[in-house]
Amino acid sequence: MTGLRARVRAELTAEITAIARRQVVTEGAGNLSLRAIAREMGMASSAIYRYFSSRDELLTALIVESYNELGAAAEAADATCARSEVMQRWLAVSRAAYGWATANPAEYALLFGTPVPGYAAPPDTIGPASRFTLVLVGLLDEADRQGLDAAVKPVADPAMHDDLERLREMTATTVGNDAFVAGMQAWTALFGAISFIIFGQLNNVITDHDEFFGVLADLIGRQVFAAPARPRS
Amino acid sequence: MTGLRARVRAELTAEITAIARRQVVTEGAGNLSLRAIAREMGMASSAIYRYFSSRDELLTALIVESYNELGAAAEAADATCARSEVMQRWLAVSRAAYGWATANPAEYALLFGTPVPGYAAPPDTIGPASRFTLVLVGLLDEADRQGLDAAVKPVADPAMHDDLERLREMTATTVGNDAFVAGMQAWTALFGAISFIIFGQLNNVITDHDEFFGVLADLIGRQVFAAPARPRS
């Protein structure tokens, strides 16, 4: 409604987040500087505070944007596969996560790295953060429907039955406890592998990171879905 | 030889690292402040530079110390088990890592979290960093000797044969490619689980983190060593 001013405001906020994001990429999330952004935009540093009331608020905007990108990438990758091909879908989704992480390591660190001390993720982030995991739950559902099962069954502790029940409701699924826990193990293993690669833990250990990730993703997938091994590349 | 001065220097360096470590715990690694350390010690900020020529050098000292703690914890846990009980040793070692991480989350973040931008880990760190992984290789060795095998076999890519050969030499082991890759998968999965817990990714997902970790560690161990499931707790 209110014309000019609102539009200019939206444009400026977008420009700020864009520059902030570029800065996170080159300087790292910890070195995000409002003053540098202001300098690049040719405005006073204090003016930025009209748009983001603190550095953390700007960080939150970046986090939400990144979660959405990761989620969208996973959804798109999943959508390219036939619904019944669980293992293909897993490989597509996990590669999408890995691909997004390697293309945006700084943003990945923002989501899965060391949390900024004193920064508590506001509730706005949990929606976007769920998009990726919902894709995984969709895989578990399909595997369950086909009778696929984990190669090694977890021993789901009774102490976490309530959690599992609550999660089932939140994600609208009906898979059993063991399958759910196996899925969560695949989830943590997937991001453990990505984190090791992105954060440089394998730097003088493995030379071809892409191949290594491919091997692990294939292995994890077969562990959860008890599918046959992919042919050697 | 040189008496007083050298001793006082050693004491001061120790005091600096101790305060620095406390500060990393309370303020986070990114907010480590040389000035605050100097203030707490009652000396000028510039005097600190007589002991550590930069902030990064101080960080390196903390990293080395932490790697050594983690490695020592793993070695100690491993030593409490009978050599032949691979699964017990795996559980002991993985729990040692998890226990150290929960007791020292800030230091864990220093080692496995987002790398500080512009900071390249100097070669001094690779020795201490290897201590933990060498324990894991010991497990692989013993499993190999007993004929234990991964439940789901990885498809080790030919592209990484050279890496595996080099790693075998470095770690003085003879386990085959598939077993080695399976071990690395367990390695990344272990720290993936710990990272998710420490970094808060499971905060509104799982209530009892300890139990959850126990379930995952048991599952990962049986995946690598094809051991029977532990009894329900």
Place this chain on the structure above:
DNA sequence: ATGAATCAAGAGCACTGCTCTCGTTTTGGA
């Protein structure tokens, strides 16, 4: 048209890592 809301700018506060200088203290060799 006018009062209210919004905005950019600048100065300023308290903080950071780091450098350089200056006067003091300790050290090791002649």
Place this chain on the structure above:
DNA sequence: TCCAAAACGAGAGCAGTGCTCTTGATTCAT
């Protein structure tokens, strides 16, 4: 034992940070 050299602590200073407050201009809704 004496003395130059090395090591040291303190302080000032530079360039940078997030953030606040005030001031004056611009746009908005009535």
